[in-house]
Amino acid sequence: DIACPTWLYLSVLTLMTNSIFKAQTSVFGHKPSHKPQTSGSYRPNLAYTGVSRLNPGGRRHYSNTAHSKIHSLMVNERIISFDNLNDETVRAVIKNTTRDMIGIYLIYNKLTGNYYIGSSYKGIYRRFAKHLLYLNTNIILKNAVSKYGLDGFKFLIIEHWYEDPQKVQSPEDLRSERDKLLKIEEQYIEQFCPKYNILTKTSGPSGYKHTEETRQKMRDAWKGNSSRLEFITNLNKGKTMSEEQRNKLREVALKRPPMSEETRLKCVTGNIPVRLYFYEIVNKEKVIDKSQFFVYSSMKELTIELGCGRKTLYRAIKHHNGFIPTMKFVANIGEKKYCYIELI
CATH class of the missing domain: 3.40.1440.10 (GIY-YIG endonuclease)
Structure with missing residues (x-):
């Protein structure tokens, strides 16, 4: 027996292993560690571009673009x-x-x-x-x-x-x-990443925001241009509805739900003048001072005076007979007072 150096033995072993690997690759047409994918989804794997449908051999071709x-x-x-x-x-x-x-x-x-x-x-x-x-x-x-x-x-x-065509499907x-x-x-x-797709989500434009550049372009496009307003103005100018259209609109109106009490109150009290009184609580009873009052042309004007929202006034009329249960600062007298409102 001839003594063989360790380094030579390892080199020969490495060459034999590589030869076996290449032989397997040439026979099977792919790396032994990558099994060919022949079934299942046709969709591309998001990790790489070469997949079952697009690459039946199972080779992975990585791509950055x-x-x-x-x-x-x-x-x-x-x-x-x-x-x-x-x-x-x-x-x-x-x-x-x-x-x-x-x-x-x-x-x-x-x-x-x-x-x-x-x-x-x-x-x-x-x-x-x-x-x-x-x-x-x-x-x-x-x-x-x-x-x-x-x-x-x-x-x-x-x-x-x-x-x-023979399968009957429910709406769900x-x-x-x-x-x-x-x-x-x-x-x-x-x-x-298609360039022609405006939205990246198929759920629609909900949540989508235009970039500042796009917003500026839209501003510049319509700046000083009155054609759009004229177009909207002239859409129904000189048009008359047929009897059929009138009947359809009438049917739609009749099917509307009844107006809520709060909405009705808003319609009624929106532009009606309001009189403002002050009251005090004496022995747990509300006593209105009728000797002094202020008149306002609308609810909106009164909300500015008292620094409160319209809902506060509507609630006072509907649920508290006109009494505002919390004290409000009245600019006219420069004090906080309990207020009572009355429609004129």
């Missing part, structure tokens, strides 16, 4: 893509293919690389037509289509399915399915 993420999405064979949207034949194919389709779609600008992500539960074609043909949703996308033309865009369906089930679809859409928006 939304551009490379969207590119890996667009080249996937499972994505349904439509180009040459200016062609009527292509639009007819889109209509027939997506009319009853439920899922997530993407509108891609071939010239700028910007895109919009949306979802539809009532047929994807309806959203396609609204966004690209009728231009009546999303002002940013509308301006882009007007600028670059329909032929400058691609329409892609990222994820889709069809509703079972439908609402639950729509909520699931919106959550999937929200995941795509968070993952790919």
Whole structure:
């Protein structure tokens, strides 16, 4: 036996291990530690771009930019893509293919690389037509289509399915399915950061705030411009309602709930003059001093005098026969007094 140095033995062992690893990689087409994902969700994992649907081999291609993420999405064979949207034949194919389709779609600008992500539960074609043909949703996308033309865009369906026509769903089930679809859409928006999407949440504009830059642009746009006010003024100018419209409005008015007592009191006492007296509590009884009083043209004027809200006065009239139970500072006399009010 020939003595073998320790360092040489370890080197040979390392080379053999690497050879076995490479052989396994070439046979299976992926790293042994990464099992190929062949089932389950079609949605992209938020941690990386290469996943089951977009990457059936299971390889993980890490990416730091939304551009490379969207590119890996667009080249996937499972994505349904439509180009040459200016062609009527292509639009007819889109209509027939997506009319009853439920899922997530993407509108891609071939010239700028910007895109919009949306979802539809009532047929994807309806959203396609609204966004690209009728231009009546999303002002940013509308301006882009007007600028670059329909032929400058691609329409892609990222994820889709069809509703079972034989399955009868309750309103609660439908609402639950729509909520699931919106959550999937929200995941795509968070993952790919589409520039054409105004809102990052699918729950609507609730809680959304314009940036200071956007606010300033809106101020500048309407500053010194009276066309908007003129437009609103002229909306109903010279128009007369038909008898049918009058009857509909009458029916709606009759179905309104009755006015509350507090609201009725506000309507009655809003602009009625009010007389202010002072009272004292003698032997637990309220004694009104009728020799001195002040007259105010409205409740609003009296609230300014006493430094209280209208509710305080309404409450005094409704529940305390006009007596304000707490002392108020009266500017006219410069003192705190118990006040009694009376409608004239």
